[in-house]
Amino acid sequence: MAKICTAKEAVESISEGMSVMIGGFLNVGTPEGLVEALVEKGVSRLTVISNDTGFVGKGIGKLQDHKQLAKVYTSYVGGHPAYSQCMESGEVEVILVPQGTLAEQIRAAGAGLGGFLTPTGVGTVAAQGKREITIYDRTYLLELPLSADVAFIKAYQADTSGNLVYRRCARNFNPIMATAAKIVIAEVEEIVPVGTIDPDQVMTPGIFVDFLVRGDIEHGRDR
Amino acid sequence: MAEIDKRVRVARRVAQELKNGEVVNLGIGLPTLVANYLPQGVSIILHSENGFLGIGSEPESGKEDKDLINAGGKPASILANGCCFDSATSFAIIRGGHVDTTVLGALEVDQKGNLANWMVPGKKVTGMGGAMDLVTGAKKVIIAMEHVNKDGSPKIVKECTMPLTAKEEVDLIITDMAVIAVHSDGLYLLEIGEDITVEQVISCTDAKLILPTGHIPIFGEEGSKER
Numbered sequence: 425m426a427k428i429c430t431a432k433e434a435v436e437s438i439s440e441g442m443s444v445m446i447g448g449f450l451n452v453g454t455p456e457g458l459v460e461a462l463v464e465k466g467v468s469r470l471t472v473i474s475n476d477t478g479f480v481g482k483g484i485g486k487l488q489d490h491k492q493l494a495k496v497y498t499s500y501v502g503g504h505p506a507y508s509q510c511m512e513s514g515e516v517e518v519i520l521v522p523q524g525t526l527a528e529q530i531r532a533a534g535a536g537l538g539g540f541l542t543p544t545g546v547g548t549v550a551a552q553g554k555r556e557i558t559i560y561d562r563t564y565l566l567e568l569p570l571s572a573d574v575a576f577i578k579a580y581q582a583d584t585s586g587n588l589v590y591r592r593c594a595r596n597f598n599p600i601m602a603t604a605a606k607i608v609i610a611e612v613e614e615i616v617p618v619g620t621i622d623p624d625q626v627m628t629p630g631i632f633v634d635f636l637v638r639g640d641i642e643h644g645r646d647r
Numbered sequence: 648m649a650e651i652d653k654r655v656r657v658a659r660r661v662a663q664e665l666k667n668g669e670v671v672n673l674g675i676g677l678p679t680l681v682a683n684y685l686p687q688g689v690s691i692i693l694h695s696e697n698g699f700l701g702i703g704s705e706p707e708s709g710k711e712d713k714d715l716i717n718a719g720g721k722p723a724s725i726l727a728n729g730c731c732f733d734s735a736t737s738f739a740i741i742r743g744g745h746v747d748t749t750v751l752g753a754l755e756v757d758q759k760g761n762l763a764n765w766m767v768p769g770k771k772v773t774g775m776g777g778a779m780d781l782v783t784g785a786k787k788v789i790i791a792m793e794h795v796n797k798d799g800s801p802k803i804v805k806e807c808t809m810p811l812t813a814k815e816e817v818d819l820i821i822t823d824m825a826v827i828a829v830h831s832d833g834l835y836l837l838e839i840g841e842d843i844t845v846e847q848v849i850s851c852t853d854a855k856l857i858l859p860t861g862h863i864p865i866f867g868e869e870g871s872k873e874r
Contacts, residue, residue: 500774522780523776525779530735543784547814547815591714593697
């Protein structure tokens with residue numbers, strides 16, 4: 425059963441050097457309150473796994489603004505101007521992953537799979553250091569699962585058991601990440617009594633969720 | 648020809664390639680314009696890699712939904728028949744061959760159909776986003792771009808020099824000057840733009856072009872037509 429708490433309480437156990445998955449796509453579906461709590465906690469040397477690295481002063485971008493990152497797995501850093509420089513200087517290790525591969529790596533970890541074969545990236549820099557396997561005359565890259573110590577996810581609605589419903593394209597990486605981390609913290613706009621959400625409408629089963637944080641619903645896209 | 652006219656010409660011509668009912672993913676920039684020029688009677692289903700099908704028109708100012716953006720981060724709307732899904736499903740749609748056509752821009756495309764469109768060495772790094780999956784997974788890959796760079800140098804080259812997005816996946820190249828098909832034995836010049844000559848296309852193309860034996864169709868404001 426998910427524990428309802430504040431963002432500050434939810435991030436209490438996060439310490440230096442831990443890995444954190446953070447949901448969202450260009451800040452839509454990003455749990456901004458949890459990221460803010462992590463900024464306030466000031467924990468550093470983090471590994472972050474996220475679709476993109478956000479924007480200056482906004483969402484995931486704040487972790488870079490406050491130099492809390494050691495390593496990032498992401499598909500896109502173009503929204504935050506500091507990354508290009510950080511990659512060159514080696515200040516932050518940035519591992520660029522094709523978006524579909526990143527999603528599937530997380531899914532694989534959450535689904536107990538040892539990896540998967542994808543045609544994406546064959547013949548490109550994304551193939552470097554990876555095993556190529558040919559199945560029925562098509563070449564694939566062997567991609568490995570990607571899990572984390574903690575996942576920060578954002579949902580629209582939760583019931584008190586932690587069952588989650590997402591809204592529109594704020595869903596993106598959130599339900600996948602909910603399956604792939606040891607501790608899952610969900611920031612939601614609304615917490616409703618059990619029975620309010622029809623079982624058929626639940627998108628993330630509550631068993632995946634450890635902590636529920638009521639977020640600020642005004643946190644939207646206003647960049 | 649003004650930049651905007653060139654882009655419209657490309658978008659119009661690309662739109663003619665799309666068939667009724669196709670699932671289509673349009674890249675950022677010029678490819679996005681394609682949706683504005685669909686021929687009458689052609690309706691397509693637009694896929695957005697951030698997790699929905701059925702992209703509608705841009706919402707009016709003040710009517711944006713905080714949970715709805717397109718893959719470029721701009722406010723979006725969703726049609727009544729649209730649906731939302733997570734990123735793993737979105738890329739299952741892409742990689743699994745359920746996107747009929749993807750239209751993207753290019754930095755370079757070469758005569759083997761290799762595409763470079765995500766990184767300029769020495770310039771700011773942005774990341775490949777979903778481009779590698781799209782180019783690899785879509786059934787048909789159309790490159791929509793201006794024929795040459797701002798400095799006049801060719802974008803259609805013998806061999807890409809920039810980091811590839813995908814190897815040998817491009818099917819069709821549509822520019823303001825020409826329509827070029829990529830086959831295993833090379834690039835076939837299919838059509839030329841109104842007011843463009845075959846010689847001009849050849850001189851603006853670094854890659855070798857295989858020319859048609861007979862007359863060459865032209866395309867312009869009205870799309871393709873016989874000369």
